[in-house]
Amino acid sequence: MKKGKSNKGIIIAGVSVLAAVGWWSLSGGGSAAEKVPTRLVQRGPLEISVLQGGEIRALHNNEVKSEIEIPTKILSLIPEGYLISEEDVKDGKVLIELDSTDLKTKIETHEIDFQTTVSNYIDADENREIQKSENQTMVRDTKQTAIFALMDFEKYLGREVTGAILTAAALPSDVDAFEKYAAVLETQANTSVTSEAAISKRGAASKVGASKKSVVTPPVSEMIDFSPFLEQKAQSDGEAQQKLRQLEDDLLLHRSELALAKQKVESSKRLAEKKFVTAAQMENDLVSYDKVQLSVKTSETALALFKKYEFSKQCAIYLAAYREALNKLQRTIRANRSRMAQAETRFTTAKRRYEMELAQRENLELQLKACVIKAPQPGLVAYGDLNASSSYNYSNSIEEGATVRLRQTLLTIPDMSQMGVRVNVHESQIKKVRIGQPVKVRVDAEPGKELDGRVAELAVLPDSSSSRYTPNLKVYPCTIHINGYHPWMKPGMNAKVEIIVDQLADVLYVPVQSIEVEQDHHFCYISNNGALERREISTGLFNDEFIEVRDGLQGGEAVALALPKKAEADMGAPGRSEPEPGAPKSKPSKPKEKAVAVATP
Secondary structure (H helix, E strand, O other): OOOOOHHHHHHHHHHHHHHHHHHHHHOOOOOHHHHOOEEEOEEEEEEEEEEEEEEEEEOOEEEEEOOOOOOEEEEEEOOOOOEEOHHHHHHOOEEEEEOOHHHHHHHHHHHHHHHHHHHHHHHHHHHHHHHHHHHHHHHHHHHHHHHHHHHHHHHHHOHHHHHHHHHHOOOOOOHHHHHHHHHHHHOOOOOOOOHHHHHHHHHHHHHHHHHOOOOOOOOOOOOOOOHHHHOOOOOOOOHHHHHHHHHHHHHHHHHHHHHHHHHHHHHHHHHHHOOOOOHHHHHHHHHHHHHHHHHHHHHHHHHHHHHHHHHHHHHHHHHHHHHHHHHHHHHHHHHHHHHHHHHHHHHHHHHHHHHHHHHHHHHHHHHHHHOEEEOOOOEEOEEOOOOOOHHHHHHOOOOOOOEEOOOOEEEEEEOOOOEEEEEEEEOOOHHHOOOOOEEEEEEOOOOOOOEEEEEEEEOOOOOHHHHHHOOOOOEEEEEEEEOOOOOOOOOOOEEEEEEEEEEEEEEEEEEHHHOEEEOOEEEEEEEEOOEEEEEEEEEEEEOOOEEEEEEOOOOOOEEEOOOOOHHHHHHHOOOOOOOOOOOOOOOOOOOOOOOEEOOOO
16 A cells, blocks of 8 residues: 655645744844744754554454365345344355355265275175184184194193103193194284284294394204104003004913914824823814914014004004194184285275265365355454455456355455554654554544554565566565454544654754765755855664754754755855865755654744
């Protein structure tokens, strides 16, 4: 917004008129000083401030934006400037209605995909539970097979001998040991396997493998000599010992029969010599003896074969069956983990897709609901974004039939309870402005009223939008907070702010138009006995009307308000010669800061 300058011109004109009147009453006539108005040097308090023009804005705005992801048109729109009341908010007054035809079509299409996703999600969940049950059944059956193999082994050798053999083979030696062994594996049957867990497992395995490269462990041999366990008769009560005792008893019985048959043959020989038995009887006894002798050899062979071959073979068969049952249990658990991982992956994928589709469905429903925008709070309705530029609001006009995009600001409802002024501070003055400085605010719509405020926000970097069109102009946005609540104040009103930079208590000051700047030196013209004397002075802080004089002047001296021609000043001043023709004339330099003098001229 442009900075107003009418008040400034009126003040300067008034000061000039008063100075002229004073000059005519104090000065004599006929000299160079009579042609130039003067002003007395003042002493008193001086208030330094920076004057800027700005625009009234609400500190907090409720921006109503489009929540529709696809471009849509405005069907109906509340008139701009409408004042929303508490009753309107309570009744849910409609501010804007957007076209929802395309959005409804999109919702219907998505509903078909959503139902398919729900079906896949339920199917994946049920398949996961089915796979978990199947895993438990397969593990239970495999465990039962392993226990039966262990029981067959114990049945053949006995519990103690079987335990000793299994301990030597590094296998679970009894049912309790097997249950513990199986429990460790079974806990992994239904464990969810993720990619991170698999990667960490492979990483740990590679580290263990690397650490074991330097340690060579001998392979565990599966060949076991079972013959020593056959001699442990006192510790065994299995089928093997029964078979061994049976073979030994048969051998002992046949040997006893052989001894009896031998005695009978010897007795028959003695009787035959005495002719007490016939030759046929003698021949029968010899045949019986040969039969018993063959039975003894058969029993000895059967016992030897059992000890040397059959016992070891049966032990190896039972041990292999038990070992294979354990391996099958491990394979079953690994296969279960693989199948469970696949089921979990399918379930996780279906669940994520379901969640995405559900979120999209809810989003579409929210967008459909957002097509009708109701009054969120009381306040004044303004179209577009109040903080945006006029060109932006023109290119994105808000009207019925206009197409709006996602996140575009449709309406702005300012909070009228807290108002402020946004101004742009020039770079030459920015170093003097600080956050928290007091401010005087004058609104053009209410002349004569002066409001209090403070500097609340000050930009660190210049405004890029202003430098886009005028690269040499560097201004810094500044926000002024106005104290109190003023019902008559509306956003967009023009206002002028005075940022109080400093308060000088007791200083000499003169009007700024009485100062001449030449090569960074400051001069003024003093009325001395009807003539103008050019005098160099030392200046301090200044404002738009007055400037502080630190040295070179005294209170009560009259200074020229309008700088005279150099020839007249030189002729009027003692000891000054007439300047050469064509000499450059110095011009006054007026400071750009604005402040108000507190003392009365």
